[in-house]
Amino acid sequence: MERAPTFRAVSIQGWHDLTFLHWAYPPDVVQALLAPGLRVHTAEGSAWVGVTPFRMHAVRPVGLPPVPHLSSFPEVNCRTYVQHPNGTAGIWFFSLDTPRLWIIAALRSMGLPYMWARARMGVDPPGQPVARRAAYLSRRLLPRPGGSQAPGMRVEVEVGRRLDRPDPLAVFLTARWWAFTSRAGRLWQVPVAHPDWPLHRARAVVVDVGALVRAAGLPAPQAAALVHFSPGVRTRLGLPRES
Template sequence: MPSTTPPHAVRLVTSRQRWAAVTFLHWACPPGEVQRLLPAGLEVDVVDGSAWVAVTPLLMRDVRASVLPPVPGWSDFAEINVRTYVRHPASGTDGLWFFALLCPRAAMVAALRTVGLPYRRYPAGAERHDNAVVYRGHHPRHGDLDLTVRPAERIDAPSAWLTAVTGRWNAYVVRGGRLWRVPVAHPPWPLHRASLAGDATGTGGLLTAAGLPAPSTVPVVTWSPGVDSRVGVPRPLSRRAAAP
């Protein structure tokens, strides 16, 4: 079951990174629409009767290999995650499946695609303006992002739903025809309520570009100043995994 703290220790660290100024935009989605896009071995997680898909823009800070210092001018960049929540019944684990990871750093995209992560080159940026965060990005195939998010009061006791969608400690990837689990660990998310200045209609293009249906409702919006994370060594879960 998802929790606010990781169920495992990540002792062998492949990467350290800070996830900063994180906005979570969540939409309910019919489970079948998500399941058809998942590889064999993974099942979409149903929370409050729905599958949930998310567009999550953030700032990546101090990204580095575990034993190396950050590289100035290279280790900081904006990123946009398009994701859902899944279970791997055979291992009893749950976590994230990324439909797309959008990043402006060509070298980072090339490096992380080799481990099975669906990184795509995507010009994007994020800036703080007074009490708001502005995220922008544009790509003719992967969709546009133009959001102004205003963080509000701290959520001291996250609901069961919010814990279910933020308390995930694994990412799954397909590499070499096999399904792998990548463990992660970080402190509990400091979460805030948030509102959008304008709407997130255009953001739906990021979902449709990933093969998901366009959203018909406004998203549930939450925000976090961020956490320091540790990414562990990928672990194989199957001999072969069929492509979604």
């Protein structure tokens, strides 16, 4: 995938201890949920839906220091992969769950579908460059109509060896340099810059994400997940630009 051109960063973020879980879907099922103007980006004949829990670390505007506690927190994304008519490939988010209300307020104004959730995660052993195990848990906090249970997820993975040469599908699912949003009926794209993901093989021990995926309007995944783990990268984000 083509990287975003040089841009002026407005935010610096660490994305750490991230697990990529992916499932193949029929392209027309995913296409029906996209904003007008975007088309589903396929690989191996399928659309791909991902659930990616991780830890945001030292999130801050450029030029300002991180604020203890407020700047580091768990996040869970539900996403797919899209192309714009201009040829740009990127990510379309169905949801982004986090416990930090300031993040939700700031980024919902940019069109990103952030949701308020109780979330926690842990890695074993803690404080090491690469974890051997990682566990994630989240549950949205706002009540649902009719009193039904709010969407959440639970994931536990065992981390394996590093992939020296990730296969083309792993690159397709992780090497993304744009995120798309929709505001006031218009498409916007956000540039993202970071090093290539250091990817590890991983094995899912627990995967309970059906409610989260159904909340996006998709059927819950039935097959086993394709799983990768990364200790993380440091990222720079730019201002949204109209597509």
